[in-house]
Amino acid sequence: MIIDGKKIAAKKYDHIKMSVETSTFSVTLGVILVWENAASLRYIKQKEKWAEFTGIKFVIKKLPKEISERRLLEEIEKMNKDDSINGFIVQMPLPRHISATKVTLAIAPEKDVDGFHPINVGKILIGDNSGFASCTPAGVMEIFKHENIELTGKNVCIVGASNIVGKPMSALLMNAWATVTVCNSRTMNLKLHTSKSDIVIMAAGVPGLLKVDMIHVGTTVIDVWFTVIDGKIHGDADFGTIEMVGNRITPVPGWVGVMTVAMLMENTFKAAKQQNS
């Protein structure tokens, strides 16, 4: 059975749109773009499109790739202080002469709608809901909610321990009372962990890593990461065979981008709400 992540994202956008329309305050998302490469421009176009759809104002600040780190930090500080901006992001990747860590730390935590600032990462881990969760794992939680997938007491295996997916995903799942296993590239016997799991979340960036014989029938597979080889997009799970034997699975590509952007809009609305309460 295919989990239609796109449809779930569409419902989420409708919900956010309604929240924005019925709120007494306006909602504005800022984007700082330092490097106009094709991928970043494509991502930003998506964000602009969905901001417009949901009624969130979209402000973009384009800066030259040669900008100094100090000047960029000044621009971030301007957005921090600008009351008309509720939340903002600095589009990654950054040119090499700029430290991503410094940039992340410079964004005011209450406007950090990407959820990358350590204070937001920490709040999510300790279960403090005033924090902003990283958008991709938050989108996965949205899928569980929409599909009525119970998490309490369930065995969930996350394959891939990155800072933007695997680790914050584990935090959200621990707080939902799941029994969480996080695997990484040094894990000796991946099947040992995937085969005893009710849910497997693939975020490794290794095409076809999860095969059908590594899970039991009835396992829900969420395939997050994708890899492009010769212009073709591959997921981490062997989709065809896994879907065929009756497991629930998300197709790749299709849902991660659109769901991640939905959660960015949700975070922006949340920031505006916090700032107006």
Add this chain to the structure above:
Amino acid sequence: MIIDGKKIAAKKYDHIKMSVETSTFSVTLGVILVWENAASLRYIKQKEKWAEFTGIKFVIKKLPKEISERRLLEEIEKMNKDDSINGFIVQMPLPRHISATKVTLAIAPEKDVDGFHPINVGKILIGDNSGFASCTPAGVMEIFKHENIELTGKNVCIVGASNIVGKPMSALLMNAWATVTVCNSRTMNLKLHTSKSDIVIMAAGVPGLLKVDMIHVGTTVIDVWFTVIDGKIHGDADFGTIEMVGNRITPVPGWVGVMTVAMLMENTFKAAKQQNS
């Protein structure tokens, strides 16, 4: 085989003492005590004793239990601004009329040597070593280091997902390339997870929860939590039988308190070093 946590802590204290003695700066730990109950006084006595041993100056600020939250936050702000204090803690528990969350957030992250501020929790999760790790899990990592227990690729099961032990423990282990499973009170079949693990860390607060038939021979058991029943101290693991069949295990009581305080001193030295560089 018994892991002698006390001996490991003693070595750690010697090491910190040497670091303090040979450093060009002085090191000072502050403690704010709001509520003079017997347990808190006992803990503070330990901290004072080991601060003295390692050459760390110890400053205690006792405040009346009836102090308002606002006044306490002012006292915290004073310590934040006091250049003669490198790191400080507010001894828990606090009286009910004071929010522990507000207190934790009020401590300057660069002086938060308990490692409870969300920014430090987040830094530890994303592997940013400028942060301060929560002292008890940091002490467990010290045991692995001292005992030459390899973590890369090993299966580690943590039983108990608390904010002060289980969750930060999982963060430290993920960053050490372990495959980490975190169980909680809703975990359906604990044995499923413990029996496939090379290392089991018990931090649940359920006396005798881990029995010998739940692990394989050769498993290292770190028993962190303890429960006092009728004045007798119980660990989470069935120590006698587990030790008998040849597993490495830490005895309870004996090491957690002294190792946790050692890591508090280490964090204080680290704070002083950061502030003087």
